Amino acid sequence: MRFGILGPLDIRSRDGLPMDPGGPRPRALLTLLLLDAGRAVSGERLIHGLYGDEPPTGASNALQSQVSRLRKRLGLEIEAVPTGYRLAVSPEDVDLHHFERLSREGRRALGSGDHPGAAALLGEALGLWRGPALADLPNALGLVARLDELRLAAVQDRVEADLALGGGPGLVPELRELIAGHPLSERLHAQLMRALHASGRPAEALTAYEDARRVLADELGADPSAELSALHLELLRGQEPTRQRGVPAQLTRFVGRADELTRIGALLSGARLVTLTGPGGAGKTRLAIEAARALPDVCYVELAPLADGAQVTYAILTALGVRDGFRAAGGDTTERLLSALHGRELLLVLDNCEHMIDEAARVAGLLLGACPGVRVLATSREGLGITGEVLWAVPPLAAEPAARLFADRATAVRPDLECPADGDGARLVGEICAALDGLPLAIELAAARLRTLTLDDLAARLGDRFRLLSRGDRTKAPRHRTLHAVVEWSWELLDDDERELARRLTVFSKGATSEAVQAVCGIPYPEDLLASLAEKSFLDVADGRYGMLRTIHAFCARQLSEAGEEDRLRDAHATYFLDLAERAEPRLRGREQLPWLARLAAEQGNLDAALRHLTRADPHGGLRMMAALSWFWRLRGLYGERTALARDLLDAVGSEPPEGLGEEYVLCVINTIAGDGADPAEPDRLARADGLLAALEGPLRLPHLVVLWSVAGGPARAMEDRVRSQVGDHPWGVALLDLGQGFQELFAGRADASEAAFTRALAGFRTTGDRWGMANCLDPLGMFADWRGDRELALRRLDEGLTHVRELAAPEETADLLHQRGTVLLRAGDFEAAAAHYTRSAALARTTGVPDKVATARRGLGDVARLSGDTARAREHYEAALEACAANWFSLGQSVRILVGLGRTALAESRPREAADWFGQARGLASGTGELAEVAEALAAVAAGPEDAARLLGAAHGLRGTLIAGDPDVVPVERSARERLSPEAYDKAFGQGRELRSAAVREAVSER
Template identity: 70%
Template structure:
């Protein structure tokens, strides 16, 4: 016999048939005996369990009577002894004892590092639970929670799953003080490629523990937080999306796709909607080590394809970088050195754009392979078309049974007749997976035989319809239409209204709040649950999404069944809701709530773009407001260039003059429309308009975008002070702008003071972007003073914020800064590690100029540690990389000097002189800072045999460095260097010269 008490009492006979123990008291008695299966239970405890605080006068006799009835009714062996009553049964026959054994063994396996066995044991144990433990047995719920945490930890160690995030969040909602759960959530989010959210969870845990318990997070949780801060830099999306259902069949198709991809670099899965192309592509990509999935269905035109791929890759545009850099070029740079499978899903509505992007990438990136899904082939050279067939009879029936069990847990195909009925259903549906899933959802109310009969009648009627359509298309449409007709009026109405939301992409669908506000249906939870159960919606992590095939069908019903006025009101309501959301988010993006609101807007990108396009046509002034509120999000998110075309269209729709009261919004739109050369008129229009505003700006980040576009000197404009006003974030921002101005003017002390003020302001508001930028500069100044330890503290804190913001370019810059500090302190090996990590990030981000910067840093580390051969290799790689991109003169000069110093160390003096001469020519023929000229002057001084000339050069270097602070690991303090290099009689003269020379006094040797 088997017994279940982890839920309603369940007793099963040897043949697995259910047995009834009787009324409430026999059930209570059996439950208490089962809790101590195989052990004696005292009469007092049993009486207390049966009667509570009001036992009968003859309680002992009543208990004996109940035990006797239980023996006879179920045939149980219950022994009586001096210690009480003992139910003779093996503990493993009782689910609670089996669960405890599996949980204990699972924990032991976890402790020994056998994660696969731990996961299997814990999954098996937790599957025994059918409901929460009774209120009088809280210990069991505690054991269950511990097992759930152990199982999640094992799953994470095995690679994790996106579903773990939602599961852990649910556990935290029930156990808000569970510190281990916060750690598991941090790890799950980090594993899912959502590092900013992972780090925000630590802050959430700290706040909850302080408010509820008055304590700080444990050392273990703090150590995990530090580990994630220092860990590998995250990407936006890793691999392919997690799926909500089990993958069934298609073994042969997966093998065929693998074989095709081994020989061809572009494979396109073709077939009508509903054949399972998307799911097949996802499963084919799941086994790949480096794969990127891109959903194209939400895109309105092909111009957005490169940006969609960049976003999926986790490549973002640095805030300081140019907005107008060509997205396709950036994409090529990010992929040209990677062996990656790119999955482009749902290409059919953008077939020309998809073909163009695929052609460029395949021609430029030799390690790239593309797996596309489309209703038609892309039609480019080298493409291999792979039609996706319907499911064979066996897998089709298996899929039906799998999905049927999801809606009816007790479903199981019994007997030849029922198996035959399932086969008839799948045959009628042409083996189309989507059609089969929709049909299986009807088993809540129909038997398989009824379903088969109704489908047969349905298709006999439909066969008289449009025979010009492809048979599978007719079949799919028929089953969608049939499922539609089985919805009640409220469900149909909501399904129609849900089509106003962008569809099935990662940023598609809608939250419950959005559905209620936009669709005008109060408390829609039950309707949404019903549509989800009937496969019209997918629900995941608080969002409801429609499969694209169903969305298209429901949109047709919206056109047919809902009046034009209602349809227009829906689009208006959708745009208005997201306008309010953007306005609510805007100030939070600059404060302590920055990370969750970045994530919230990221999940709504598709809907926000759709709202902006609607305003573009219907209400351009509201479009200006929405674009203004989103401008800072786009910059922080990293791909502002994606919205340049929209900004230009919006400016054309508004006209040449700003609407009254929207001058700032109009100027921001103009700034967003600036791509680069050729946009001087738009930039000048924005500059003039902002220059006329003498009030506090509604959006203080306007000053940032303004100065990025026209130059940091704008921060000196007195009008800007009035525009910033008393806003604390704006004042901190103004201090940053002025700090850079003082730095460029050669006044480091004043600059450092301003960056210190800025950091204090950004700490007050909680803005990570501002803190990272301020700490970066303060770390540089500490390094220049020789305070290496302090510099590393500041830069490490900045790195933490950059990683929270998922900003790989800024992270690469900071790692290079950190590497430079380590060089100055003599930690060459550690410095090389930081430069190498920076190079990897920059390479993945498609920024060759930053790759070059990291490479010359690695060259410096190798040269200073004595490995000149490796140094030369790094310098040459940096020079080659810099030749393919924009690159600063100062960095190129540094590479030339590095190559010269390597040549000198290896005894090739003529080659060294040649590199130094090239560095001098470049540094004096371009706009360079004094630091670069000082470096060249010092290198040339080391090569001259004329003391007077050396004194002049070194004196000039001293003057130039006097405008800055020494930051070069090759340079010892000037006085010591002069004493070593020059005869005593010229030392004094050189030092005197150094006090009088200025930048324009430096001349060629």
Template identity: 65%
Template sequence: MRFGILGPLDVRTDDGTPLDPGGPRPRALLSLLLLDAGHPVSTQRLIEGLYGAEAPAGAANALQSQISRLRRRLAPHAEIEAVAAGYRLAAPSDSVDAHRFEQLSRDGRAALAAGDHTRAAMLLREALALWRGPALPDLPDAHADTMRLAELGLAAAADRIEADLALGGGPELVPELRALLAEHPLSERLYGQLMRALHAGGRPAEALGVYEQARRTLADELGADPSPELAALHLELLRGGGSERQRLPVQLTRFVGRESELDRIASLLAQGTRLVTLTGPGGAGKTRLAIEAAGQHAGVCFVELAPLTDGAQIPYAVLTALGVREGLRTPATDSTDRLLAALEDRELLLVLDNCEHLVEEAARTVSLLLGTCPGVRVLATSRESLQITGEVLVPVPPLPPEPAERLFLDRARAVRPGFEAHARVPGICAALDGLPLAIELAAARLRTLTPDELADRLDDRFRLLSRGDRSKAPRHRTLRAVVEWSWDLLDEEEQELARRLTVFSGGATLEAVEAICGLPYPEDVLASLVEKSFLEVSAGRYRMLETIRAFAAEGLEGAGDVGAAADPRPARGPTPTAPLKTAHASYFLRLAEEAEPHLRGGGQLAWLDRLAAEQGNLDAALRYLMHRDTHRALRLMGPLSWFWRLRGVHGERVATARELLGEVGDAPPPGLEEEYVLCVINALSGTGDEPELVARAAAVLHAYRGPLRLPYILVMWAVATGPWPDTEAHALALAGDSRWARALLDVGLGFRTQFEGRPAEAEQYFSRALAGFRVTGDRWGQANCLDPLGMCAHARGDSERALELLDEGLSYTRELAAPEETADLLRTRATVLMHKGDTTAAAAHFEEAMALARGAGLPDKAAAARRGLGDAARLSGDTARARVHYENALQECAANWFSVGETVRCLLGLGRTAAAEGDTDEALDWFRQAAELAVEGPGDLELADTAEALASTAGSPERAAVLLGAATGLRGGRIENNPDVAPVEAKARANLSPEAFEQSFEQGRKLRSAAISER
């Protein structure tokens, strides 16, 4: 949760939903606890805070009642714990705005002391933004705390003003300083800052007048003179001193992000590096970053080179920026010589902005300056390096998601005050490649568009983002102008390759460029495009920003056929892009078919990574083929199906698979039966409402003789539609001689025998499957055997062996980055830990499993993890939280064949919760519902769980023993050390003779599943 006490008490859940803690007394109580969040607050302190020094009789009991009511209000989001001497709000300190404010203020002050004024200003602004009004208004008697926070707020404001002054601020700070002085007329620090701000703004007389005002106020109020520091500042201003204004453009907006780049630039300059060049694509914010970095230094000269058309003008532009003028009697001299003479003995940081269009001439000038003027350092911005010895490059890439979204929100609030985070903002920033200029232009459109309207129009980004700041140079007013500025710097060969590279989605390897783009030996042209910031290169992959890609595609005839946003309909006639797109699709079809067998063997990891890197290209190729060549589209979907399954992204392809099925028709093309069945499996939504589609694919598979070329059909079919419907002989024929497929069938048989209550036989199948997968080297297969084998060991009471097996399985699934299998193993491991009594560690595993399942779009797996959280909470005594988890898990269960078991366990959890709270009638009602549903499950395991639950509420020890025996019979064995079952069995044994217990237990073992459901 998030709590606010810097203003009216504000309580919000993690998703931003406000929560009302109640009337004045609960609000005061919560405010007291929040002042020491995470730490004990004594009962005496709470009573005094609520009732004052003269507390009424019964105040302690009243406090307990208030605590109870407040607990109910905050549950399940926050917890108030009773401790030895009082109470503690179990919330991290940084969830309270006052504590976050204090930490940010301390960090800002430390940055100010270290001379990092930009970071100081950023941190202090963030701290001050937390204030929404006077602190603790819901706690009127907390004068000491209120005064302390107010003083800290004033100190933070003054520190932030100090940082702004150091960064070249001046006149814009005057109104704020005058307002602060009106509230704090005895603050000498504020008087000094106001004097400096006025002097920096060219108002020295007013600055001196402020000193006189300070002197009179201090004398009248305190009978004291100004401090020596304020008097020294006054004397300096009288003498015409004061710090020299830096020659840097004043920025009108807040600087957001780029902390790591700022730190790197500062470190390089501090280490004596004399030439630092900021490189990156147009609109990345190189100029703004250079200004912010230069603002940390004294003696700065900023030179804008973009308006120049001739490199010979560069020395003169620098002289002009330095304020060096030719006099009437000055002999004519070469401008370069005059520049060298002017800077020969000076200490100066020279900022040369936009060098790319005059890069050779800029490089010559900089080389001369560095060789002749030892006190000069150069900070340059360019879309390509100057290539001078000693040059250090600082790439300025697009902003990562978090700072990009902060920038968007900051600029959006400037045009739409009060604008809050919106679900479409991350997508907008991603679509704009994190380019600051594009983000700022997009945010400005919120004057007239909603976030949804803005996001939906970004396909036409160059038209949409065509209104910029009129005060800026034309090349920075629109997104198109920014990209055109770079495009015009490319030669014809570079432009042609750039156009062809738009066929790729998500980047390309050199091999792919060479094979598809029809340009032999493209290395040099690619290198040139990288140097000019038109391409990014990383780990051997060349990537074009989507904004640049959209621009380059406009120059390619038939551009609507290019890229991820391509029109899926076939073009009316041949276009020059058609051969390019066909070559692209053919290349990635060959890649997918080459990868397929490796995804089931020892080369699994390398090929998974390779396909993951090409996922955008593979998807684009599939979209292209889907409406032009359905046979090849099916051929591509076939091998991709297992890749999607391993990486947990198969759910995202439902719409694509359905669209392809619509193109293919009701029958598979000859020779593509397997690919057709996989397409059907991919098209299933998991809601169970596609019986005709399932029947169609089942008929194809039933008639197919095998052996399978793509044997993972067996597991994908089982997961999507339920246990294998055909005979075991047919399954073996489909598997053929493939060791991998035979191991897979053993896994299926293991689960079948497990469901049928034959655990020893199931363990043999899983062990044989594990041996087979170890031979193939398939990590996925091994992990899927180690999970049930771990549970087999756990059922025997060997928890340590179970954890060893599960940890080995987790090592494989994490290598594979397979979210579904990792979630499964984490849930199993959590169950083992929970049965060992470690509910805290178990809950952490369940939380991680739930996050993985949700991220992969697997509601049933998320429901199972949430149900596990309910079990952990219930076993640790928190029945209220357990009930919430079980109810939420029930809502998340999807309507498919394997949701039955999970729904049964949720119902049993609710029943056990009611029993723990003493409501046996409610517990029995839940257990009966579970029993009615359990008969619909794939086996008898759900009925076994139900029988054990019913035993906990049995009316007699004999009946409890019968039900426990029935559970053992249905499951084919016992689960040792089950914390829900062990106490029930111990109680029944204690109330029966050994002979009577065994007789009842054996009677239960012989019961049929129908009899259990009736009970």
């Protein structure tokens, strides 16, 4: 059978008899299948072609019925394949594909100088057209435009052949008619000028040039191209110009890229072949034009319109201005090109080489080898692959130039629009540019939509970027006009294996290693395919990871959905990353923790995506994954961000722990209370987690559970007899027990026993190599040294701890140690350094989303301001710290200390009654011995007499186990009491206070 779609659908049997497929819908369906004759067409693409953007319910079933009817009515072999349907006919039986083949052969003949053969082939190709293409296919405007472009190119090639054969006079009417329909085609204007000149009408030829110049100026605001100007000069002088000069004029300002231009200039000065690579829309062409513009001798060759490799040489000759009147020996185009460039010093810009990379590389290699004065600057989505080639990947626009480009193009379409330079508007512009990967084409298309959309509307619709950014420059080739067309053009240049891998890679949210690709995508030894996709600018490669720009990811994800593989790949993805998380978990507590932390951090996006999938598809697997990742989240300060997901997972699992997953269930419960927002259900979760934890038999498989529970539940829940059996005898667990014991002794006011426990824990963690454990021991050990007045030792210990937590990139622990170091510096009198430490601590805590630590740092800044004499500033910090406190056990202690700070501020301002009121509020909240010690010291400052002051200081000593040497708030109070009492009287009162038990101290404090 023979099929025609270059006009109304026409079907002919082998005998030449017409056949009727039925009504409009079967005709459209058959047209869609014929467009890809012999190849699979996805169901989604067929449905879109039949129904447009809003298909009816049951469209898939309707499609199946339509295919069945076509089979029966015409006897066609339409195969159902996994991705859709395939019409089993040869492309040569379809006029469109026959036209494309004849056009390619005609261009090849034209390029080789076989003008009679070219005219015959192109005439036969154009004779296949019977009217507007795809007349029976709705929703195909973009495709029809592409076919019309191919038809016009074939007409122009045929005219070129006819001109070479002396057919000038007869071509004039046809060319005038073509120009009426395509007034901006400089090639048609040039052909008309040559046809008029060949007809003996030189004056009309010059008039035709003036007509072309006026149209280009009126419609585009541009001058004629260098080639058209050169032809005009030829006609004026009666001599042939030898080449085209310069690069195309641009209609818009060039924004940013100054560093890139400098870099390209440096590369061109040291290499003869430089290729700019990058994905479609990255701005390779514009960058090449701007880089070449500053050079004195440039020939620009646009390869995008070419449909056959044989045209490359001819295109360069045309760009050089070498016409048919110029002849070298034998008339061979390659020899003509070499002769034209012999002895020349120039830069040849070969733009858009990717679709005919082999021929572009062959010609470039030939020229570079034979013409020493020639340099080549190429643009392509992959390198030419020539020895000596320097590749330079055009990077996305950085944030600032991207925003400037957006603003420039936005004001072009709306001169009254003022793009915001700061505030929420500027932030929104930055987010839009980042979401569009910094691709200049995408940014320009987005800015153009501000003609009818607001910034908010534009940002909200970026999820469907291909539909949104579908209105481009009408003068550009269709494949360079819209964002979808640009990416689709790159997609079409991939082979089937590359496409298969590219669409499967979209299951990874943040890139992947080759190991992950092999395991998840089911493609053995994918390294070569990955390298090929990277070379073709479909993937980025950094540190052994392969990633996609979001725009390419979105396009390929659509292909994955059409292929029907998404669910299977999501399952495989989740299985792989669950295994990775469980392999990493025990290694995060020893000497391997740094490389494994880095590996998990690199995979964070994939781990989150896998956990979300498991929450929906396999909640028990989700429990395992959340449990395995909980310690990683804790170390990296990420745990609060996963609270909502933990609650969703708990809802999916139910109210009872699954068999064998008790520890995992408890960890999930703990993660539900790790956020920074108050939740009415939190007390119930705390009680439930406590009961579940008590029921767990030791030793635990996941001993970090104990740490996370102590952080969430508070010190009162941290150390019980059951914990010893749950932790077991592993060195890490033993060190953890000593760490917990150190805090218990500290909270009980037994400083010496606490320091001994922390010292044992530090030795244990050093044995295991766990930096987190070492840092968490060095923090209190530095504090004890500070209490004794050995500030040098305190700073050394804290600095060692900071080294460990910075290696871990643990922001919360870093914030803690910075705060502790600031406190040591404060007591040493270095207020400026202390304030800097507190400020950095607050910034880290803020980025981690831990308001308690922000409050702690703001309290430290309040202390600095107060002790520096700036009581107004101190009050601001204290009040801000109170606002930052969350409703948990840790914030309770911070609130006590903040209230004490407010009281000391009032006292510094000579308002003792107000100070006593603040101290009274602090006393009411105080529960731990450390907090009571600070309250006692504060009350000593407003005591009625020196004996009361000495007794309260003794109580503070008894509660904490010591007074802090050199404490700037306590030293003046102690000195005053000693000055007013005899040594015996002071020691007696102090001793009485020190001997009081906690309950008695509380009562004594309450009396004040």
